Amino acid sequence: MRLSRRFILKRDQISVLIAKDFKLKYDSTALGFLWSMLIPLLMSGVYYLVFGVLMRWGRVENYLLYLISGTFLWQFFANVVMQNGRIMMANAALLKKTAFDRRLLVWGTFFTEGAHFVLTIPVMILVMHLFGVRFTLAGLANIVLIVPCIALLAVGCGYFYAACNLYFRDLERIMTIVMMSWLYCSPVFIPIQNIPQKVLAYYNLNPMTGILCAWRDVFYTPSFHPQRMVYVFCVALAVFLAGRFVFRRLEPRFAEMM
């Protein structure tokens, strides 16, 4: 009974923080939620022009679908991480005056962005339809592996960034560069076939490579390779535990740092 009340309270606290984020985010924009769909779509368009038309990587099968699927997932991940840089400052008024569990803020960004991401899935299905690609059971099975991996990886990075940025604000500039490099080192717009054989082993060390490849398998070339995800899961778990450790060590002084 007491345990279940605690669970309900945690759930309510997360959902009220998510509701707040949604309301604030679209408070005074005309297109509102549509932006979270438009931005990755427009970015995919730019990538298509630059890499597909100008650099002629378009020979990759269904390159536009490759771009759109990759960009949506990458944006989801990158948004979660980047939002955590200022999450504590943005909620300073709450942090300084109420003693709720601060980890909920980090998880809140994950669920807010996750909700956005889920709402963009119809767009991806539409694009699949245009390319005549169909869902298969083997493809869909990948999602079961992707969700925990990306959750652990994104929240782990988020914990680390949220906590450290309070003590060391230079991190914001550093993270901009880190996330940009990470994007270029992941198969978001660069077809993985274009990666030279020599560096492929290093390229595969990046956990986002495995996540994006599995994600592509959902609807691009339907297949299921769980063995690849074992490595990704271990890395994601390590990042999560490390991030949580740092967060826990620094958390007691959060309210004093603002």
Next chain:
Amino acid sequence: MSEPAIEISHLTKTFRRVQRHYGLKAMLLHLPQYIRDRSRAEPFKALDDVSLTINRGERIGLAGHNGCGKTTLLSVIGGVYKRYSGSVRVRGRVSMMLALGAGFNNQLSGRDNILLNGILQGRTRAEMLELMPSIIDFADIGQFIDAPLYQYSSGMLARLGFSVATAIEPDILLVDEVMAVGDADFRKKCATRIDALLSGGTTLILVSHSASDLKRHCRRIVTLDHGRIVSDVSNT
């Protein structure tokens, strides 16, 4: 009777005094200076060896000049400052009203803020929705309840804050100098509400510079000076 609501022994809370802010470059270029600064910067003692036991249902007034540690003490009791030396035991649900608009979001409406604040302070959504009509009724700010908070006057903020903090029926209520902005009618309403809560067993800690407020609400008045308790007298 029962165990005390709050037991504080030898509580010392220090803040690092930030002397000068170094960027990474300045830090590396002036490393010896930086290290000297850091080691010389003595921490600021906001609370210095404070021991205080507060029984359930007591009404305590905290007095003292600005910067004597009153708000720091409330923040430690409320669980916002978690790193200190000494021990602090708090039994029961705490509700805090520290400063105007504290724990609220400026962009959200009054109604949204009631939910946000109440839930973060430990009430479930269902409970808050049930309490909502009485909170809105008590705050009595009319149409403004659906307006964003930045349009509120300070009186309205005080009404909303007080209304939420008391409606969640805390075991311990911490109030920091907020009733002062309300008009006479509202202060009267607040006083009635506080009396009702206290007769229900709530413990009250009230920070105020107004001697008459302290006299009116509190049975015991603790005075702080430079982070130390300098007097602890009963008020009858």
